[in-house]
Amino acid sequence: MSMGLFQSIFGKIAAKSLASGFWTTLDGYTPSFLTWGGELYESEIVRAAIHATATHASKLSVTVQGPANPKLQTRLRQGPNEWQTWGQFLYRLCTILEVQNTAFIVPVINEFGETVGMFPVLPSSCEIVQYGAAPWLRYTFRSGQTAAIEMARCGIMTKFQYKSDIFGENNHALTPTMDLVNLQNQGIAEAVKNGATFRFAAKMNNFSSDEDLKKERKRFSRENLQGEGGGILLFPNTYTDIKQLEAKPYVVAADEMERINTNVFNYFGTNEDVLQNRAYGDAWSAFYEGKIEPFSIQFSEVATKMLFTERERAGGTLLMATANRLQYMSNTEKLNVSAQMADRGIMNRDEIREIWNLPPLPNGQGQAYTIRGEYYLLGSDGSVTKKGDDLTSGKS
Structure with a gap:
């Protein structure tokens, strides 16, 4: 990070000296994180798998609900910080999490010590140190710059968390597959060269x-x-x-290549249809529930906890990242859902138009609900209280 960005994110907090010792965790090890697997992202198949997940994660809609800290909420509606859109923020955050299995979110702090946004950082190492009565995170970046900030004000997202109480595992489990990927690429290259000589x-x-x-x-x-x-x-x-x-170079068999790719897909929780944008309907819903939804839930919870106090959260203030899953249905499925939801008055016209990626109707016209005339609203005793026509017109 440049000096300007570094200072803009951490402000005066970066200069604080922390020398009170390490914070003790239950796992018995020094609570530190080291980046590993940067070379992982240099593999074509791995990058494609991560890119597909991060692209879908970047389409999540981030909203803030509740009455607390309206100044911060106004800033967050415009974006997570002054350098990124929400889509860029979520894409990079998801990419870091997929590659490192641990992703850090730090608050952007102004000159008054107030949180005015958040930013996903990629430190080369991170240590949890004790300062006063609270744990702090001390980041070291590749540029050699260091910064420390209270752990409570930061967000930590993890994947494959096992040995560490705080951080996710490394990617050593994928090493055998990555070795095969490397050998596969070398074999293909040698086959092409030998075939031309x-x-x-x-x-x-x-x-x-x-x-x-x-x-x-x-x-x-x-x-x-x-x-x-x-x-x-x-x-x-x-x-x-x-x-x-006649040279007979080693050529990777099709089933061997498929098995290697499947190992990568299994590790990153994706599949070929998602990579090639062929997944929709139930197939995309399965991918969403298994991959995107866990990311959105964890991010929503982590961001809410780092941005708002316990009292503010108890009062109903929270940050949520959600997706309109109906947009990923086939056109036939969209038409069926639209008709059924409209006929029963469950969705208004603007909500149905959103499924089809259409803008809301002007002057609030799309807020009206329509209900088919043969439907009846029954009371608790089973008696008819309103007919469908009366429901539509608002008669009692």
Whole structure:
């Protein structure tokens, strides 16, 4: 991070000296986090898997509900900070979490010590240290800059959390698969190179010394393999037993490639249909429930806890990241849901238009509900209290 961004995020907090010792955790280890697996993101299949998840996560809609801290809420409606949109924030946060299994969110603090936003950071290391009566997070970045801030004001999202009480596990479990991915790519590259070359072996007569053989090898290469050879190899009569050597490079079998890709998909909780944008309807709903929804729930809870006090949360103030899952249905499914929800007065016209990615109707016209005339509203004793036509018109 540049000095300007660093100071804008942490303000005067970064200069605080923390030397009171490490904070004790239940796992018995020094509470520290080190980034690992940056090379993981350099793999094409891994990057594609992470990109697909982060892209869908970036489409979550972030809203703040409740009466607390209206100044902060106004800022958050405009975006998480002055440098990112909510989509960019969620994409990077999700990417960091997928690669590192631990993602840190820090509050953006103004000159008065007030939280005015939040930012996803990628430190090279993080330690939990004791300062006074509270634990603090001390970040060290690749630039060498360090910053510390109260743990209660930060957000920590984790995946594969097991040994550490605070942080997620590393990606060493994926190492065997990544080794296979590397070998697979090398095998394909070698197969292409070997398939484009020709090799010959021949017996050369009337050469009595090693020096003569070297000279003949250079002469042959110069006259046949350099310049305008015309694609024809000319062998002198001193060459006998000329044979072409056919290389048979290792080529990864289709089932082997599929198994390697499946290992990557299983590890990151995605599939080929999601990567190639073919998932919709029930298939996308399954991906949403297994991957995007857990991310949105964890982010909502972590962000709410870091931004609002316990009293404010008890009063109903919270931050939520949600998605309109109906938009990912097929057109036939959308039409069926729209008709059924409208007929029963469950959705108004604007809500139905949202399913079809249409804007709301002007002047509040879309807030009206429509109910089919043959429906009746029954009282608790089973008697008819309102007919469908009366419900639509508002008659009693």
